[in-house]
Amino acid sequence: MLLFLGCDPAPSSKNSHALQIVSGEPVEKKRGVVFPQDHGPHLEQGIEWWYITANLTADTGETFGAQWTLFRTRAPLPFESTWWDNQLYFAHFALQHEQFHVAFERFARAGQASISATPFSAQLDDWSLKSTEQSFLPLQMQAKQDDYAIDVSLNNSPLTLHGENGYSQKTDSGHASYYFSYPFLETRGTITFNGKDYKVSGNAWYDREWSASLLDKNQLGWDWFSLVSEEHPKQGLMLFCIRDAQQNYEYCSGTRIAESGEVTQIPREDISLQVLEHITIDGTQYPSVWKIELPDSAPVLIETITKDSLNKLSTKYWEGRVRATHGFNGKGYAELAGY
Numbered sequence: 001m002l003l004f005l006g007c008d009p010a011p012s013s014k015n016s017h018a019l020q021i022v023s024g025e026p027v028e029k030k031r032g033v034v035f036p037q038d039h040g041p042h043l044e045q046g047i048e049w050w051y052i053t054a055n056l057t058a059d060t061g062e063t064f065g066a067q068w069t070l071f072r073t074r075a076p077l078p079f080e081s082t083w084w085d086n087q088l089y090f091a092h093f094a095l096q097h098e099q100f101h102v103a104f105e106r107f108a109r110a111g112q113a114s115i116s117a118t119p120f121s122a123q124l125d126d127w128s129l130k131s132t133e134q135s136f137l138p139l140q141m142q143a144k145q146d147d148y149a150i151d152v153s154l155n156n157s158p159l160t161l162h163g164e165n166g167y168s169q170k171t172d173s174g175h176a177s178y179y180f181s182y183p184f185l186e187t188r189g190t191i192t193f194n195g196k197d198y199k200v201s202g203n204a205w206y207d208r209e210w211s212a213s214l215l216d217k218n219q220l221g222w223d224w225f226s227l228v229s230e231e232h233p234k235q236g237l238m239l240f241c242i243r244d245a246q247q248n249y250e251y252c253s254g255t256r257i258a259e260s261g262e263v264t265q266i267p268r269e270d271i272s273l274q275v276l277e278h279i280t281i282d283g284t285q286y287p288s289v290w291k292i293e294l295p296d297s298a299p300v301l302i303e304t305i306t307k308d309s310l311n312k313l314s315t316k317y318w319e320g321r322v323r324a325t326h327g328f329n330g331k332g333y334a335e336l337a338g339y
Contacts, residue, residue, distance in 0.1 A: 024074050024212040027178050033166035038178070038208070039136060040117030043087060047073045048210030050115070050122045050129060052141060052154070053226060053333035054187055055321055056202035064191055064200060065096040065306065065321040065333070066150055067103075068129060068141055070122045072115070089113035091124040092313060093143040095150065096306040096320060097193050103311040103319075104145040137182070139206075144192075152189030154204050157182040158261025162238065163253070170214045170242060171251050177211035183228060183236040183257055203228050205236075205333065218245045221338015223273065223287065225302060225322065229330040233259040237300075237328055239266075239292065241273050243338065249273050254294070270295045281310050284339055286318050298327035304334065 024046025042048055054066040068091075075088040087110055094103035106124055113124040120131040120139075127143040138155035160181045162168045168179040185204040190197055205226045215221075220243050227237040236257030244250040252273060254266035277289035288307060292300040302324050309320025318336035 026174075026212045027167065027176055027210065029164070029167045029176070031178075033161060033178060033180060036118045036120070036136065038117070038180075039120045041072055041115045042210045043072075043074075045074075045210045046212045047071070047214075049207070051207040051209070052129065052204055053207075053319075054152075054185075054202060054204035055228075055331045055333075056152075056187060056191065056200040058191070058198035058200050060198065062097065062198065063305075063321075064193065064198070065094075065309075066152075066191065066204075067092060067094040067311075067319055067333075068127070068143055068150070069093075070113070070115070070124055070127070070129070072113075083109075085110045089124055090314075091127050091143075092311065093127055093145060093148075093150075094309075094311055094319065095148050095191065095193055096309060099306055099308070100194075101306050101309045101320065102148055103313060104143075104148070105313040137185075139185075141204075147192065147195040149192035150189070152187050152191075152200070152204075154182075154185040154187050154206070156186045157184040157206070158259075160236070160255065160257050160261050160263055162255050162263070163265070168209075168253065170211075170240075170253070171216055171219070173216055175211070175214055175216065177209045177214060179207070179209045181208070181226075181238070181257075182206040183226065183238075183261075184234055184259070203331075215242065219243065219250065219338075220245060220247060221336070223249070223290075224335045224337075225332060227302075227322070227324045227328060227330050227332035229328065231329060235259065235328075235330075237324075237330075237332075239271065239273070241271070247339075266294060276301075279304075279307050281308050281318075282312075282316075286310070286336055286339055292327075294327065300327040301325050302334070305331075 025044045052068040076086040162179040187204040225239045229235040238255040241249040241252040252271040256264040272293040275287040278285040279288040305321040
């Protein structure tokens with residue numbers, strides 16, 4: 001769902017993993033979500049992304065995870081330049097299979113990267129996410145790097161607005177974003193993993209979000225989860241918890257999603273997130289098993305699938321498949337930022 005630019009260029013020892021606070025105009029609660037224009041960019045906001053995560057199964061029975069993300073952020077120069085429009089674009093593409101994980105990154109300025117609302121298109125070089133008709137859905141997603149590639153169609157998901165009709169508050173001090181998803185995208189196509197092609201199908205979750213910034217200066221990062229049930233009717237669950245300077249969960253929000261896309265917001269005081277197990281990667285501890293307590297259900301246990309899903313890019317962050325059991329049975333993705 002989410003990622004920020006990177007580490008503070010001059011962090012204190014206490015907040016050495018703090019994510020950078022970017023600038024831009026705060027989103028306005030009264031504005032609401034407006035289609036089709038909100039499929040396109042919001043240059044007045046500091047950060048935004050077009051974000052796909054997917055759990056896929058090959059016709060061989062083997063399972064895969066995929067991430068495709070295009071980010072835009074304001075990056076004004078202290079002087080005028082004819083070749084810079086104060087916007088930086090960067091894209092991430094990652095695949096995983098069993099306990100193997102690969103991730104790639106590209107950067108661009110306007111021209112090399114482009115985003116349009118109608119018909120929808122978001123691309124950086126030949127990494128692209130595009131509508132194949134005048135309507136937003138269906139989409140085609142493509143990326144290729146070395147011996148790894150994805151080329152899949154995505155279709156037939158309801159639209160979900162998080163928070164209050166898309167206005168999603170993130171901190172007590174009022175940081176907020178506009179945030180909507182297509183959580184149940186039926187996905188079919190081809191993955192190339194380590195030079196071998198696989199026909200795959202499964203579920204993808206599309207997140208769309210824009211904001212001035214999501215964190216206070218004394219906050220380090222977040223744990224985010226997107227879960228899709230493997231039962232009928234299909235249901236979804238989104239949880240997002242920001243961590244304070246001591247890496248304690250400070251502010252949580254959540255959304256239950258019905259098969260129709262209808263949402264039920266989970267009050268922050270009704271969300272309890274506890275880490276049960278960790279894994280150490282490159283000297284840093286990352287959670288690998290959580291217990292989540294929510295109203296009107298048994299505790300949900302979430303466990304990572306590919307244990308080392310660390311995207312070792314300009315910003316290191318853990319992004320990978322998870323499995324949920326007990327109070328919610330299904331699969332999804334987690335993002336762990338700021339560790």
